[in-house]
Amino acid sequence: MMYKIRTERLPELFALAAADKALYLPVEQGGQVEFRPWSEGAAVRFDALNTVRSAKDLFFPQTENLVAFRTEGKKISIIENADTGAPFGLMGVRSCDAKSFEILDRVFLAEPADTYYKARRENGTVVTLACHEPEETCFCAALGIDAAESADGDAASWIRDGWFYLKPVTAKGEASVETVRPLLTECDGADDAAVEAEKKDIGAVIGQLPFSKLDLSRFRGENMLEIFNDPRWKELSAACLGCGTCTYVCPTCQCYDIKDFKTGDGIQRFRTWDSCMYSDFTKMSAGQPRLTQVERFRQRFMHKLVYYPMNNDGLYSCVGCGRCLRKCPISMNIVKVAKTLGGEQNDEQ
Amino acid sequence: MSNNEALIPKLGVVTDIRMDTPDVKTFRVNAPEGGKLFEHMPGQCAMVSIPGVGEAMFSITSSPTNKEYMEFSIKKCGCLTEWLHQIEVGQQICVRGPYGRPFPVETEFRGKDLLFVAGGIGLAPLRSVINYVRYYRENYGKVDIVYGSRSAADLVDYREIIDEWCAEKDFGVHLTIDREQEGWDGHVGFVPNYVKELNFPTNKVAIICGPPIMIKFTLAGLQELGFDKTQVYTTMELKMKCGIGKCGRCNIGSKYVCKDGPVFRCDELDELPNEY
C-alpha cells in the first residue's frame, strides 16, 4: 500500500515521526545541507540532491568511543562505554546512499560483526527518496542503481506535483508508517500513475547524464595485476594532494583508526575515520609499503573497483553519488580513473 | 567472537620478563586470575596495548600446547615497544585476539619433514610451530632449523635452542651469525647462503620468517635447490588496527593480512600485487 500527504503538510509528518524517536533528514544550516536531527522550524531540503557528507555517519559515525581505561600503578581497569544510541528514523536518503549501506554491511556485518554498526543498523529505519532532478555528477546508473526507486531502505518516497508519496517495503517500514498514519491518505490508481510518471521522467534524465554509461567492465579480479601495474596511475595521481577529502565524503569508504586520548582522569579509546590517502595509514616503524601518493591513490581506486568486488560477488564499492567529483580540490575522481583504466567503450564517449 | 570481544581488549598480567637479546624481551602473560587469556594456533597474533601509549600486533611465540601462559617476544623499535621494554613483572597490559590464519600444522604440515628458516626476531612466530611439533612429535618427520642473527648475542631463545631443541630426536639445528665473533665456533654467514650450503633435499615443507630481504633471498635459494613455491610458507607483517578485516589497513591486493594471513604460502603471494 502506498500513502500520500501534501508537501506543505510535511512538517506535521516530521513532528509526529520525531515525537518518539530522533528523525534525521537533509536540513540546511549555515548554507550546507546535511543529515541533521529534525526540530521545529528546521529547513528541510528534500529538493537538495546530495548532502555534503553522506548518510553513513548515522551508522558509522566519524568518531565514536570504544572503551575507557583507568590506570593506577601497574593496574589497569577497562570500562566499556560505547554508545550505540536509540532507535531513529532517517528520511530523504537517495538511492546511492541507500545502496552504500549494503556495501558497508558486507564489511561490518561479516563475522565477527561490528556490534556498534550492527546496533545502529537495527536502530535505524531508512526512508529513501527518489531523485527528482539528478545532477551531472551522478552516475548511479553505471553502478546499476535506480535513482527513481531504491532497491534498499525500509520505505520509499517520491515527490511530484505537491504530493509526497510514501511506500513501506519492509516490516520496519510498515511500523514507521503506522506511527504517522493519521496524517496520510491511501493512494488510488491515479496516484500510482503519478508515481509511475515520476519514475519515467527520472529515468529519462538519467539516460541523458554524461557518465551514466561509464564502462567499468575491465575492473575484474582477473585483471587485478594488470590494472595494478598500469603505468598511468602515475599521471592520474600526479596532482593529488593527499587531502583525503574524497574518502571523507564517500558513503562507501569504511577505513578507520583506533586511537587513545588522555582525558585527564583516564584514557578514552575511540575509533575514527581514516584515509588510505594518508601516508600514516600504512606507516610502521619497520617500513612503509606505500611510499608515495601514487601507491596511496592507486589503493583507493583499486579497493573500490577491484579488491572489494573480488571479495563481494562483483559488487563495486562505489555508488556513483558524485561527491568526490564535486569536492576534490584538483578535480580528480573515480570517473576519470574509470575512463582512463576501465573498459574500451569509454573511449567513444 | 562478537566485535565487543574483537575490539575490546582483555586484561592480562605480565608474570615473567626474559631478556633475550640486547633489544628483544620475551614477556609471559597470564589472565589476572591465572591461566591463559585465550587459546590460539601457531602463527596467530594478538593485539597488545598499553592504554594511552599504543596498540600493536605481535605474534604469539608460545605454543598452544603450553597450557599455563602465553608469550610474546618483542623487539624494541618504537613507542609502544620501548614502553613495554621498561615495564616490570606484575604490570597489567591489554590483549585482544587471536587473529589471523595459522600455519597449517594439522593439514599440510602433518607427516612431513619440516625446514624452519628464521632470521633475528623472525624466530618468534616459528617458535610456536616448533614447540607444537615437538609436543606432537609423532605427527611430523625430520625437523631442520636454520636460524641466524647479526651476532651470537642477538639469537633469540638461545637457551631453549641449545638445551631443548638440539636435544630433540631427529632435530637438526643449524645456527649462524653474520660476522666472525670471538667465542663463536659455529657457522658464520647469512641465512639464505647457509640454507643453500646445507643443500636440503626437496621432500620438505619450508617455513621462512624474518626481514623481507631475508625471506626473498631464502625463497630464491630454496627454489635453486629445487623447492616449489607451493612447499614454502611465510608470514607477512603490515600495519594493523582492527585485526578483523574491517579497518581497511592491512591489505595486499584483495587479501587482508590480519584475516587472510599473516601466514601465506609463497605461491599465493605471486597472485597478489607486489605491495609489501
Ligand code: SF4
Ligand atoms: S567514490 Fe565518489 S562517486 Fe563513488 S561512492 Fe565514493 S564519493 Fe560517491
Ligand code: SF4
Ligand atoms: S583525489 Fe582529490 S580529494 Fe582525494 S586525496 Fe587526492 S586531492 Fe584530495
Ligand code: FES
Ligand atoms: S588490521 Fe584492520 S583490516 Fe587488517
